[in-house]
Amino acid sequence: MTPTVGSPASKRDILLVEDNPDDVALTLRALKKNNIANEVVVAKDGAEALDRLLPQGARAGRAELPAIVLLDLKLPKVDGLEVLRRVRADPRTRLLPVVILTSSREEQDIIRGYDLGANSYVRKPVDFTEFVEAVKNLGLYWLVLNEPPPPVET
């Protein structure tokens, strides 16, 4: 695997795993409002997210990992928690920052999420103004403040 070594988080992609196009549009809007310029890659279900993060066959080891994964939980095909489990099980993505960004604050989801190694759990507020604020904080923390884990040599 040859990721762009030392590529700062602010230059790397954001992987948004979200099946609801409304939420995708609003998240993109919130990022834009906060002047977060990172490219946003959208995966519309869990399988697509896994395909991007853990590519198999010819593409294996080619992709640069995103700076952060914004992961919804209720997803078609493979749900968010299963995505997280497989991401943590693979040495390539074991340390990848994953933020669960979802509607629910069901205790079982929160516990399972942290249990599987989520770095944060953020509930999407109904109020868009609050959501913009949440995205701003997430961007500031994960793309600027936080030191990302070093790239994995495989």
Added chain:
Amino acid sequence: MTAVDAYSDNAVGDGGPVDAQNYASAILNILDDAAEEKARLTSTERAVLNILDDAAEEKARLTSTERAVLNILDDAAEETARLGQTQLAVLNILDDFDIEKKNVQEVNVQLRSEIAERSRVEVALRDAKSLAETASHELETFSYSVSHDLRGPLRAIDGFSQALSEDNADRLDDQGRQHLKRIRSGVQRMGQLIDDLLKLAGVTRAEMRHEHVDLSALARDVAGELREVEPGRAVEVLVADGLVAEGDPRLLRVAIANLLGNAWKFTRSRETARIELGATDKDGTTAYFVRDNGVGFDMTYAGKLFGAFQRLHSSAEFEGTGIGLATVHRVVARHGGRTWAAGEVDRGATFYFTLAQREELPT
């Protein structure tokens, strides 16, 4: 008859001295015979007397025997009477035994029907339990899906309303902006309702723990939080010391927070609000109460207070979704207690609740 014969023989003689001699001898013979006869008679008499003596003895023996027999017969009669009584007693016992046997049979029949009934009840219980488990599972699924799916569309409505007011501001007049504002406040309210509904469901779903809970400390903590949210208000909070209960600390906190939160809210118009948490005796059970000097309520509607989505005030007067007291009621019910309230319009309100004693805590 010898004497007679001798006389007759001599009578036909000649009648001389010889004849006299013959006569004397004959008479002597006759006397002899008579003496013999007499001796024979005497002996016979003696024999007869002996026989009579014997007969008397025999008679006496017979009498005594007869007496003995009579005695025996008397005894036998008594014995018969006793036997008769014994027989009666035995018959009575047998009768009793029959009754007893019948009773036992009846009891057996009853027992069998009770066992059958019990089996039926057990089956019914199993069915009910399985139904409850299904319902609980459905509630779980329902809550999960409400939590995940119901808020999504609200986010879209809210987000795009705001996008509209920002991106198309030049094409919206004041009224258009007002409409969007109303849409957004409706969305907020819906979001709040969903959250409160989930909280209410959560109270039902939550696993009960049984611990010592310091209600006094808990109430002071909650009051502190309320004060932090509205530091400007003058609220006197009086919490009685040493209120300790058995129950689930998280659920009891939810209940206390709702009751104190209500008191806090409905005393808003008071210059100095007073909120009191204490305990009193209600029919031998400890009843905890939260009393305030707020706007109170009309007792006519007291029955509606603890129902979900029931409100006695408009949202314009006092915000809220009508879930708070329903949640309190649910928490208290899960602790095996009950809730009630007393109040008067503009004269404050008191909300009471009891909790089951430790040994009667439902599991």
